[in-house]
Amino acid sequence: MKNVVFVLGAPGSGKGTQCEKIVHNYGYVHLSAGDLLREERAKPNSKHGELIEDYIRNGKIVPVEITCSLLKDAMEKSGREHFLIDGFPRSDDNLRGWNRAMSNEVNLQFVLYFECPEDVCVGRCLKRGSAGSGRSDDNMESLKKRFKTYVNDTMPIIDHYQSLNLLRKIDANRDADEVFSDVKVVFEAAK
Numbered sequence: 593m594k595n596v597v598f599v600l601g602a603p604g605s606g607k608g609t610q611c612e613k614i615v616h617n618y619g620y621v622h623l624s625a626g627d628l629l630r631e632e633r634a635k636p637n638s639k640h641g642e643l644i645e646d647y648i649r650n651g652k653i654v655p656v657e658i659t660c661s662l663l664k665d666a667m668e669k670s671g672r673e674h675f676l677i678d679g680f681p682r683s684d685d686n687l688r689g690w691n692r693a694m695s696n697e698v699n700l701q702f703v704l705y706f707e708c709p710e711d712v713c714v715g716r717c718l719k720r721g722s723a724g725s726g727r728s729d730d731n732m733e734s735l736k737k738r739f740k741t742y743v744n745d746t747m748p749i750i751d752h753y754q755s756l757n758l759l760r761k762i763d764a765n766r767d768a769d770e771v772f773s774d775v776k777v778v779f780e781a782a783k
């Protein structure tokens with residue numbers, strides 16, 4: 593049986609940064625839904641490239657059939673058993689699509705949630721953009737849309753996992769190493 597930890601939090605809350613540290617310490621495979629979508633968009637023969645670019649630039653959530661099949665392929669190709677799925681499920685469509693396709697073959701261990709004020713997250717994303725992230729959505733116009741989507745579509749998913757007692761909430765408005773010391777407590781408890 594494969595094991596999954598979902599990693600949620602606003603854009604810029606530090607999901608990718610913390611996932612890297614988890615990989616080094618706990619040997620999970622890190623799969624970022626956003627990274628997989630950007631990779632798919634970059635393929636010259638991708639059927640979905642234009643759609644993905646439109647959704648990303650406008651801060652909308654790509655239809656789950658696309659994202660879930662990218663995740664499923666990456667999980668199968670890895671040949672591994674423990675996965676950090678970063679930035680997913682971000683909407684009701686994501687959650688339903690995942691449950692339909694994957695819930696029978698995957699055990700959800702818990703959901704890591706990085707809590708961080710919006711102004712701090714926006715500042716981090718703008719800094720990431722001006723440092724040359726090359727991302728078409730690290731600008732103020734896209735960020736406004738991304739946060740609207742986060743509040744409207746993703747917060748209900750976070751509440752859902754809270755009600756299932758699966759949410760592990762971390763204060764992400766601190767130095768990355770301090771954040772990680774709390775992340776470690778969660779992973780040690782799950783061993």
Ligand SMILES: Nc1ncnc2c1ncn2[C@@H]1O[C@H](COP(=O)(O)OP(=O)(O)O)[C@@H](O)[C@H]1O
Nearest residue numbers: 602603604605606607608609716720766767768
């Ligand atoms: N705890 C932190 N304090 C300050 N900056 C951070 C912290 N964690 C990450 N960052 C920086 O903020 C930006 C967004 O972090 P990232 O890990 O990519 O977040 P996400 O994947 O949630 O968007 C990156 O440029 C990263 O280097």
Ligand SMILES: Nc1ccn([C@H]2C[C@H](O)[C@@H](COP(=O)(O)OP(=O)(O)O)O2)c(=O)n1
Nearest residue numbers: 603604625626627651652653654679680682
């Ligand atoms: N489950 C997902 C995850 C990301 N996306 C798209 C829409 C998101 O705004 C972009 C970027 O996501 P990504 O997780 O890389 O962004 P952050 O790390 O939160 O800054 O990708 C999606 O459509 N569905």
Ligand SMILES: [Mg+2]
Nearest residue numbers: 607608624626
């Ligand atoms: Mg990220």
